[in-house]
Amino acid sequence: MSAFFVLSKILHFLTTPIVWIFALALWGLLSRNQGKRRLRLWASVLLLYFFSNSFFYEEFARPYETELSIAADLESDYDVVMVLGGYSQYIEDYDQFDLFESSDRLFQGLRLYNMGKAKKILLVGGTGRLVDRDNRESTHAKDFLVQMGVHEEDILVEAESNNTHENAVRAMEILRTHDFQKSILVTSASHMPRSIACFNKLGLHPTPFSVDATAGPRRAQLDYLFIPNSNVLESWNALVHEWVGYAVYFIIGYV
Numbered sequence: 001m002s003a004f005f006v007l008s009k010i011l012h013f014l015t016t017p018i019v020w021i022f023a024l025a026l027w028g029l030l031s032r033n034q035g036k037r038r039l040r041l042w043a044s045v046l047l048l049y050f051f052s053n054s055f056f057y058e059e060f061a062r063p064y065e066t067e068l069s070i071a072a073d074l075e076s077d078y079d080v081v082m083v084l085g086g087y088s089q090y091i092e093d094y095d096q097f098d099l100f101e102s103s104d105r106l107f108q109g110l111r112l113y114n115m116g117k118a119k120k121i122l123l124v125g126g127t128g129r130l131v132d133r134d135n136r137e138s139t140h141a142k143d144f145l146v147q148m149g150v151h152e153e154d155i156l157v158e159a160e161s162n163n164t165h166e167n168a169v170r171a172m173e174i175l176r177t178h179d180f181q182k183s184i185l186v187t188s189a190s191h192m193p194r195s196i197a198c199f200n201k202l203g204l205h206p207t208p209f210s211v212d213a214t215a216g217p218r219r220a221q222l223d224y225l226f227i228p229n230s231n232v233l234e235s236w237n238a239l240v241h242e243w244v245g246y247a248v249y250f251i252i253g254y255v
Helices: 003-014 017-030 034-051 054-064 101-114 137-147 164-177 192-201 230-252
Strands: 078-084 088-091 096-099 118-124 155-158 183-188 207-211
Touching: 003 230, 017 034, 017 230, 034 054, 034 230, 054 230, 078 101, 078 164, 088 137, 096 137, 101 118, 101 137, 101 183, 101 207, 118 137, 118 164, 118 183, 137 155, 155 164, 164 192, 164 230, 183 192, 192 207, 192 230
Parallel strands: 078 118, 078 183, 118 155, 183 207
Antiparallel strands: 088 096
């Protein structure tokens, strides 16, 4: 586990909107000056409203997310469809493969394989955790796909990478080992800009296939425009993470 990986986790925590809101509210409660206390508490309330408003979120997410892809537009001669991790966890005590909202990555990759768009599936991603390092996502995802009826020989696994840059580096090794020339890259719409940039930087240039978009068309609905939604807070966490991640990768030279 590299120092960069640990630092990225700390940076992710510090750039999470809910942490900003909590810190501002706590600062207000601890303020002795009544005026500053009131100002900081009101600021935390306004910040909470902003980061829980669906309309505000989608106005920021829509320009960044890569447009969703259409399977029918793809040719049917790809060597492999690569599915990036971050969509599941394995609960050992109950032997359950628990899927997250971003599990569309896995199912859309499976769909492309079943449609004959690609001959193989490459599951990319080890673990993004600081603890429980032996719990490798792609390994459990392979078992899940085999149980779903996919031929085991058609599934390749990369289970050592910890982040998006390592995803690209280790996937490249597998692509070259098997002499795969044409590949599809499947990941969430908000994750695609950083992901495809990492792969392109290495000269791979896979065909991007975006899924799991969080921003849709604008709607003239009361709840969408004005009513807070707790789920939007989690979406902001992921979006800010991608913004910061892309900026850091650009500075380092990964994209």
